[in-house]
Amino acid sequence: MLDFFLGHYAYWFVVILLCVGLYGILFKKNLVKKTIGLAIFQVSVVLYFVSIASKWDATVPVRDANIPVEQVANYLNPLPHTLMLTAIVVGVATLGVAFTLLMAIYNRYGTLDEQELLEEIQ
Amino acid sequence: MIESHLPALIALTFVLFAIMIPAFGLWRPSTSQPLAVLGSGIASVLSLYGFASYLQTGSIRYFFGGWEPPVGIEFVYDGLSGFFILVINTVAFFVFIHSRKIARTEYPGKEMPYFALAMLALLGFNGMILTGDLFNLYVFLEISSLASYALIAIGSRPAPYAAFRYLIIGTAGGTLYLLGVGFLYTITGTLNIIDMAAMLPNFAADTSVVAALILMVVGIGVKAALFPMHGWLPDSYTYASSSSTALIAPIGTKVAAYILFRIVFYLFGVELTDAVIPMTTIIGSLAAVGILYGSIMAIAQTEMKRMLAYSSVSQIGYIIMGLSLANPLGFAGALLHVLNHAVMKACLFLIAGSLRMKEGHSDISLFDDTYRKKYPWTMAWFSVAAISMVGLPPLAGFFSKWYLALGTIDNENWIFLAVILISSLLNAVYFFRILENVYMMNPKKDQKEAADAERNEVSFSMMFPTSVLAIALFVIGFANAAIVGILFDVFPM
Numbered sequence: 217m218l219d220f221f222l223g224h225y226a227y228w229f230v231v232i233l234l235c236v237g238l239y240g241i242l243f244k245k246n247l248v249k250k251t252i253g254l255a256i257f258q259v260s261v262v263l264y265f266v267s268i269a270s271k272w273d274a275t276v277p278v279r280d281a282n283i284p285v286e287q288v289a290n291y292l293n294p295l296p297h298t299l300m301l302t303a304i305v306v307g308v309a310t311l312g313v314a315f316t317l318l319m320a321i322y323n324r325y326g327t328l329d330e331q332e333l334l335e336e337i338q
Numbered sequence: 339m340i341e342s343h344l345p346a347l348i349a350l351t352f353v354l355f356a357i358m359i360p361a362f363g364l365w366r367p368s369t370s371q372p373l374a375v376l377g378s379g380i381a382s383v384l385s386l387y388g389f390a391s392y393l394q395t396g397s398i399r400y401f402f403g404g405w406e407p408p409v410g411i412e413f414v415y416d417g418l419s420g421f422f423i424l425v426i427n428t429v430a431f432f433v434f435i436h437s438r439k440i441a442r443t444e445y446p447g448k449e450m451p452y453f454a455l456a457m458l459a460l461l462g463f464n465g466m467i468l469t470g471d472l473f474n475l476y477v478f479l480e481i482s483s484l485a486s487y488a489l490i491a492i493g494s495r496p497a498p499y500a501a502f503r504y505l506i507i508g509t510a511g512g513t514l515y516l517l518g519v520g521f522l523y524t525i526t527g528t529l530n531i532i533d534m535a536a537m538l539p540n541f542a543a544d545t546s547v548v549a550a551l552i553l554m555v556v557g558i559g560v561k562a563a564l565f566p567m568h569g570w571l572p573d574s575y576t577y578a579s580s581s582s583t584a585l586i587a588p589i590g591t592k593v594a595a596y597i598l599f600r601i602v603f604y605l606f607g608v609e610l611t612d613a614v615i616p617m618t619t620i621i622g623s624l625a626a627v628g629i630l631y632g633s634i635m636a637i638a639q640t641e642m643k644r645m646l647a648y649s650s651v652s653q654i655g656y657i658i659m660g661l662s663l664a665n666p667l668g669f670a671g672a673l674l675h676v677l678n679h680a681v682m683k684a685c686l687f688l689i690a691g692s693l694r695m696k697e698g699h700s701d702i703s704l705f706d707d708t709y710r711k712k713y714p715w716t717m718a719w720f721s722v723a724a725i726s727m728v729g730l731p732p733l734a735g736f737f738s739k740w741y742l743a744l745g746t747i748d749n750e751n752w753i754f755l756a757v758i759l760i761s762s763l764l765n766a767v768y769f770f771r772i773l774e775n776v777y778m779m780n781p782k783k784d785q786k787e788a789a790d791a792e793r794n795e796v797s798f799s800m801m802f803p804t805s806v807l808a809i810a811l812f813v814i815g816f817a818n819a820a821i822v823g824i825l826f827d828v829f830p831m
Binding site for chain 1: 473476477480484487488491495496498499501502505506509510513516517520523524
């Protein structure tokens with residue numbers, strides 16, 4: 217049982233981070249805090265992808281004369297990491313749009329509290 | 339020659355115009371709207387040509403840079419994607435023609451960013467439909483979503499808040515989808531849909547496959563506004579500017595429904611989808627609840643755009659219910675409904691936009707007899723689209739419901755059949771209410787008599803797309819046998 221927890225500690229970390237992010241999205245009343253929760257939520261998935269491709273005793277996927285190509289275990293799989301570069305860029309763009317919208321909301325209503333906003337709009 | 343590059347050309351058209359519109363817009367802002375019309379026009383001609391050549395020669399797989407999958411990224415132009423591409427690009431073309439006047443009145447001086455964003459959104463939608471790679475799909479999903487958030491934020495006072503809520507829930511959905519892709523990648527080691535579909539049956543018992551399926555359906559369900567995840571839709575559609583709503587409402591949720599079709603029929607296959615949990619039954623039941631919920635909420639609305647938004651929630655339910663039936667009739671009915679609903683909803687939202695521009699509001703309780711005098715043709719086309727939504731023959735809306743109903747009978751699923759019939763009645767309630775106001779209600783005392791109302795029909799640029807879409811409903815209705823014949827061939831099993 218303990219092995220199950222310790223052996224997958226990277227995944228447990230990801231799960232905890234995912235729950236923290238989800239909590240922020242669902243329960244925080246301030247829209248900036250919601251956005252922070254969203255960022256944590258996205259980062260947790262990025263970390264999941266990074267952790268599935270990490271490997272001990274392996275090198276970058278550039279051919280090394282000392283390691284034959286057949287020893288696949290000694291080379292890293294670069295794909296998940298490169299995918300995550302794109303996902304991070306997507307996340308940054310999302311945050312940019314989110315903060316722009318927050319500025320527009322604040323300029324129009326003068327508040328970023330969800331409760332107050334809903335009362336204003338009704 | 340051109341056929342083999344067609345999938346890439348369609349997407350590239352939008353990239354080109356997304357760059358050209360800002361370039362020309364800085365020189366002369368009035369060029370933005372004609373360029374957007376031209377861009378979507380070229381794309382729809384290409385997709386029409388592509389669909390015709392698909393019917394003759396079969397599907398096209400386009401490998402980018404000549405790298406064959408699973409190493410490279412590919413665009414797949416088969417029956418399903420060709421059909422969706424054709425529908426969304428053609429509808430977008432007509433919506434852009436209509437946007438001319440609205441752009442000048444609702445967001446003057448911002449035409450250039452608006453149409454450039456619209457091109458980016460269409461690039462994302464086209465890319466999502468065409469791509470054969472799961473991660474590439476995520477990237478296109480985010481491109482289209484980010485552009486849609488911005489498009490929705492252009493509008494009335496609460497629009498940015500509606501857009502922000504959509505952003506939070508939409509990005510969370512996209513991230514869940516990405517996590518699902520991650521699960522599938524760890525067990526299969528590929529991201530290509532065709533490649534992965536061949537491998538997945540070997541891992542049918544693996545719990546991470548089931549988890550990935552649930553995550554992907556939930557993530558895409560948010561975008562498709564599948565029943566419990568529809569919360570963002572009514573506010574976004576109501577507060578956004580009329581041209582954004584008319585663009586996103588017929589297209590956005592359809593594309594998400596297409597992804598569900600891809601996932602259920604092509605990636606997992608119906609057997610694997612239902613292997614551990616009865617996934618198709620679950621999404622079918624959610625869709626059925628959504629159909630009834632959307633229709634009932636639509637009856638409760640007095641604002642036309644909000645009513646149409648709730649009606650969208652219910653119509654998406656039909657499409658996803660057709661998917662969940664997983665038989666040829668349900669499949670063809672759902673795809674025919676994609677076409678019909680895109681045309682009907684575009685037509686109705688365009689009319690709502692026209693009325694908003696002319697009258698300054700689209701409040702149903704204020705509609706009266708004078709509207710018939712003022713806008714005779716607009717109201718005639720509104721009646722056509724509304725009757726088609728209710729589903730009376732020979733208009734298009736009847737036939738998709740007919741095939742869906744046949745599909746439910748085929749599966750002996752009487753509850754779904756009852757839902758379709760009841761929902762048609764509910765549709766009749768909320769659309770005939772408007773028709774009654776427009777054609778029968780005398781104006782209130784303090785207003786002018788109906789006879790005094792001047793004819794004040796909308797301009798040609800707004801009338802033309804509305805008329806074409808409404809007439810298309812008759813054409814689709816009469817040509818339904820031919821269209822359904824093609825759709826039966828597309829069915830993957």
